Amino acid sequence: MDLIDETIAAIAPPDEAAMRDARDHQARLTKPPGSLGVLEEVSIRLAGLAGHCPPPLPVPAAVAVFAADHGVHAQGVTPWPQEVTAQMVANFLAGGAVVNAFAAQVGAEVTVVDVGVAAELDPAPGLLRRKIASGTADLTLGPAMTMDEARRAVAVGIEVARDRVSAGARCLLTGDMGIANTTASAALIAAFTGLPPERVTGRGTGIDDATHARKVEIVAAGLARHGLPAGDGADPLEVLAAVGGLEHAAIAGFVLGAAALRVPVVLDGVIAGAAALVAAALCPDVVGACVAGHRSAEPGHTAAIDALGLRPLVDLELRLGEGTGALLALPLVQGAVRVLHEVATFDSAGVSGKDAGDL
Numbered sequence: 171m172d173l174i175d176e177t178i179a180a181i182a183p184p185d186e187a188a189m190r191d192a193r194d195h196q197a198r199l200t201k202p203p204g205s206l207g208v209l210e211e212v213s214i215r216l217a218g219l220a221g222h223c224p225p226p227l228p229v230p231a232a233v234a235v236f237a238a239d240h241g242v243h244a245q246g247v248t249p250w251p252q253e254v255t256a257q258m259v260a261n262f263l264a265g266g267a268v269v270n271a272f273a274a275q276v277g278a279e280v281t282v283v284d285v286g287v288a289a290e291l292d293p294a295p296g297l298l299r300r301k302i303a304s305g306t307a308d309l310t311l312g313p314a315m316t317m318d319e320a321r322r323a324v325a326v327g328i329e330v331a332r333d334r335v336s337a338g339a340r341c342l343l344t345g346d347m348g349i350a351n352t353t354a355s356a357a358l359i360a361a362f363t364g365l366p367p368e369r370v371t372g373r374g375t376g377i378d379d380a381t382h383a384r385k386v387e388i389v390a391a392g393l394a395r396h397g398l399p400a401g402d403g404a405d406p407l408e409v410l411a412a413v414g415g416l417e418h419a420a421i422a423g424f425v426l427g428a429a430a431l432r433v434p435v436v437l438d439g440v441i442a443g444a445a446a447l448v449a450a451a452l453c454p455d456v457v458g459a460c461v462a463g464h465r466s467a468e469p470g471h472t473a474a475i476d477a478l479g480l481r482p483l484v485d486l487e488l489r490l491g492e493g494t495g496a497l498l499a500l501p502l503v504q505g506a507v508r509v510l511h512e513v514a515t516f517d518s519a520g521v522s523g524k525d526a527g528d529l
């Protein structure tokens with residue numbers, strides 16, 4: 171068995187008994203039942219993932235920003251030059267990007283992973299050089315990746331998840347950087363959900379109506395070129411190789427790796443949503459490890475998290491990527507679990523429950 175198969179084999183469904191314990195415990199805490207809304211559901215899901223209640227506090231946290239370039243950039247789907255990918259990687263490493271500010275705000279470690287940046291990057295502290303290829307090929311002309319490249323990029327993500335957890339992380343967050351990657355994301359989301367390109371293709375970093383119309387055409391052409399959506403029997407890795415990016419592949423692996431280790435993974439925006447669809451197609455139980463950090467402004471992101479059955483914690487019209495939406499959600503996830511550890515029960519605190527018979 172290779173690393174991908176071994177990782178998938180290690181993923182199991184949520185532990186129902188632990189979820190029941192968490193639900194019962196929530197009902198005994200000194201608050202009206204259900205008053206923490208969606209956060210109660212998060213705490214119950216994380217108990218199911220851990221296999222016991224309370225689950226470990228998701229502290230410390232580590233965000234991995236997977237960076238890669240895209241051959242479909244040549245089709246004019248984004249106003250930004252491709253070299254911005256490498257330039258932003260340098261900015262992340264210098265500590266000057268929004269991801270750095272938000273990570274500092276919530277005490278998360280930042281790792282940047284070059285899984286497919288077109289330019290050669292010099293060694294730097296905080297940079298993992300795991301380049302599989304110097305960007306993908308143009309998905310409208312042929313497969314974006316070979317199957318071997320796709321598998322090796324997924325393996326990179328699995329290894330990064332494993333290494334961050336070995337280094338002590340108890341919560342993983344996805345991040346991405348890749349000019350043109352919202353086009354590949356839209357193609358993946360259309361391929362996995364069956365929704366038409368116009369429903370899942372957004373404006374990415376910001377494009378005018380004419381460029382958006384062209385982007386929808388490019389997504390449609392890419393899907394047609396590869397016979398997608400291919401239906402239930404399709405190999406998810408073939409779909410990934412056909413229209414995905416190297417960072418999508420690595421993030422799919424990162425999600426699989428987190429799920430195998432039963433460590434929660436907070437998903438960022440549309441790129442993570444597309445990658446999580448790949449991971450869930452490979453192994454539906456990965457969803458038990460996933461928390462949707464936020465809802466991105468990209469329409470395809472809502473389609474992806476709906477298909478995964480996930481509810482976003484933060485909804486601020488963000489469309490940056492880098493892991494920024496996941497980082498903003500992190501204190502919510504941590505607070506949800508801390509409640510199970512620290513809040514007194516009605517019995518222990520001597521607080522009266524509702525009178526029997528009251529409505």
Ligand SMILES: O=C(O)c1ccc[n+]([C@@H]2O[C@H](COP(=O)([O-])O)[C@@H](O)[C@H]2O)c1
Nearest residue numbers: 248348350352374375439440466490491
């Ligand atoms: O996370 C999101 O939902 C998101 C939405 C729009 C844009 N982005 C970021 O913007 C870049 C891709 O945008 P584009 O327009 O070049 O496809 C890439 O670096 C992403 O991290 C990210």
Ligand SMILES: Cc1cc2nc[nH]c2cc1C
Nearest residue numbers: 250254258375490491492
């Ligand atoms: C400046 C810039 C920063 C980004 N961060 C993530 N994607 C990005 C795209 C651009 C263009």
